Amino acid sequence: MNTKVTPALVPYDDAVARYEPTLGLEVHVELGTASKMFCGCPTAFGAPANTQVCPVCLALPGSLPVVNATAVESTIRMGLALNCTIVENCRFARKNYFYPDMPKDYQISQYDEPIAIDGYLDVEVPTSDGVETVRVEIERVHMEEDTGKLTHTGGATGRIHGADYSLVDYNRAGIPLVEIVTKIVPGTGALAPEVGKAYVSQLRDLMRSLGVSDVRMEQGSLRCDANVSLAPPDGPLGTRSETKNVNSLRSVERALRYEIRRQAAVLDAGEKVKQETRHFNEDDGSTSPGRSKEEAEDYRYFPEPDLMPVSAQPEWVEELRATLPELPAAHRKRLQSEWGISDFDMQSVINAGALELVEATVAAGVSQAAARKWWMGELAREANDRGVGLSELPVTIDHIVRVEDLISSGALNDKLARKVFEGILAGEGDADEVVAGRKLELVSDDGALLAAIDEAIANMPEVVAKIQSGKQQAAGAIIGAVMKATKGQADAGRVRALLLERLPAEG
Template identity: 40%
Template sequence: MADTRKENLIDGATGPWEVIVGMEVHAQVLSNAKLFSGASAAFGGEPNSHVSLVDAAMPGMLPVINVECVKQAIRTGLGLKAQINRRSVFDRKNYFYPDLPQGYQISQFKFPIVGEGVVTVDLKEYSFDVGIERLHLEQDAGKSLHDQDPDHSYVDLNRSGVALMEIVSKPDIRSSEEAKAYITKLRTILRYLGTCDGNMEEGSLRADVNVSVRKLGAPLGTRCEIKNVNSIRFIGQAIEYEARRQIDVIEDGGTIKQETRLFDAKSGKTRPMRSKEEAHDYRYFPDPDLLPLEVSEAFVEDLKKVLPELPDEKRARFMSEYALSAYDAGVLILDRASADFYETVAKGRDPKLAANWMMGDFFAALNKTGKDITESPISAAQLGELIDLISSDVISGRIAKEVFEIMLDKGGTPGAIVEERGLKQVTDTGAIEKVVDEIIAANPKQVEQVQTKPKTLGWFVGQVMRATGGKANPDAVNALLRQKLQVPEEV
């Protein structure tokens, strides 16, 4: 179990409390077909159109496992630095619900395909490890709609039988912030691997969150499980609310009952599920329709060989290859598309300047337009060209921002924009000197002031820049002004 991190403690009436969180994340496997049938695993579709007779659990239909789902689970296990179990077993988890036509879910109980692993999570102030307990493969259920008719529920089996990976963490998380950072990191890893699209709105990634509280150094408290939280923000809210609720109950002399709770996004609160719904007795037993899943060492090795560069590796490489700070590198590798974009921009250019542009104006522009990097109005090549214009002193940083706005609004390459609009920087000292002389002559008062207050030199710089439409080379302007006004270089 991870150490106590004092910054995360919650104040109660009787002193500080520690919140302990573990998560079970359901990640939908990216595959064409379902786990045990040849029906499509694609999201959406007309009701019951992505359904084979296997998914509808017609008598006599037998499951046949999709090899790609097995590969995806192993790839994910490798990405979680986890033990790959070359022999695993499918079990039946028995319960009744109308969107589960088999009357059981095929899952893995005693022998999961992936064992213990670890995810390193970075916050701005510190990093911590979350242990992975296991990852197993299982079937998703169908979908029930309850609001279509007063007497009936509507059932669509399109999701029934789609492959899920259940990724179970150890109780190594100590705050809502840590929980949010963990699921974000997990999602980044899954997306890098291409094993899950991580789309929480469509339900491809959802979490059951286990929360308990304890006094420092005390044994673990009784936990409550909050089911099916489907956004990162809600995970944070659910933990905050639940921890505070448990502390209040205990401090008022009550005890925590182990139970399953639901998070209500509207009120931001959790509430208990009906006790009837949690009277679980799943009576797991090995599915007699499926032999144990055995994979060879070569099968695993082949997957390992072609594993893409993972987020942690990419970050380390960005730090050493481009001399970026841990934080900058961490932001740039958050998704693979951004990392690839950055590498195109940085190639053969000043990597720090490229990082600043991407994390500043570029990300801000994407945010403002609500666009994903893959649909960016400015290409990596164009941003690179803009940086080239700055580096070769064709335009100043200030003009570059102007050009960037034009690229964003009207499109076009930076070179053409600078040419068309005559935005080239004036580096001709004679031309700048003429303007400098004019401004000095016109402002005797400020000339007097700058002798005692050298900082007011900035005012002159501003005047010259304005007079030249921002096109004068700032370094040249500075040098000329210092020389003429006899203001020494700052040390």
């Protein structure tokens, strides 16, 4: 039986007018180590089922875990990047529960002694009138291991309910996971869903810049559980729901928005929000109830006797701190000041997802203004129309570099350059091929230009008189006529120079 009752929803603006949302985010990051957390099996994504397993990650009787040094170092670096205190003595603990994707029927995790605690991430949240910085406090960062992958077979949906049986692939079992848990994030008001999205997005950038994970949400190497509760203004914290495995940035925002609307309806009806886990449905942006948390699980945590404690001596931590790259926030600040652009312009670049491309284009020798102009203009529009990311367009940084070269050598003007990009986007080849194919080269033959100028002079004696009386600004009309005559393929600057030579001011 799978009856789905769609609950009543309160319009979002009404919901946040009546209730104050409080967020909590739990993010799992799969580390990009070569081998698993506790054994030497590879971690590659997409390998044939049960080909990346050994006695340890299959939990064969007698096998024992040994901690991956790089996983510990990566976690400490993550903790440092999140401004955490690295705990000098921490240990692993067993979290006991039975589930067929977990070979030992316990997960090696950390419980009361996580490796990093008490940090924060300053999140830049785009708002209608600029950018708001929200400090999201981090409660803990801890190490654990991933589970195997279940395929539910039989039944109609391929989902857990209604399946006849399930198949297990343990390739993923034992891949290092780092869990990052925020403290509650109060006071974000109507911005709550954006804060959630921006947090996950900027956390992802941070992980990527650290090089600890490929953080691909679509492959599950970054997974987010989004928790939210509502309370009347100045009221005590409400009961939260936990929406599990929200697997894209957009979904984080949608799930939170939905939960706020749903919980508001529950509260409006005078009922209580149930503490439960919920699932996000990508199709319609709704959430549906999962496991009820009423009967609290008893995980019987205890210190993992098969593993020794971890001692993060200050010297070691400092060595690791020295390996931190420039972190995204600092990096953004530096670029903005190098480029000399406003907060608003910078945020536009970030919001367009163009920061990396603009930066790389500048690094390839193009001016920041030109790089921004191209990526943020035609190209952004085109990407938007196609529903793809900028980096997925057929235009490359090399193309932009070449077009800019052609402009500065006078072979192209802005207008023609746009046509070149049009051609590249249409698959007509690289910049030079499009120029040749569409015959976009500026007319640089002075003879041809002079002929056109002479014709215009002949047709516009009154303009000529103005120019000759010293009103050089009148030249525009003749230049326009020449451009028209050459179908735009003339360099306007050159036309002006030739015209003024032809008609020196009298006196």
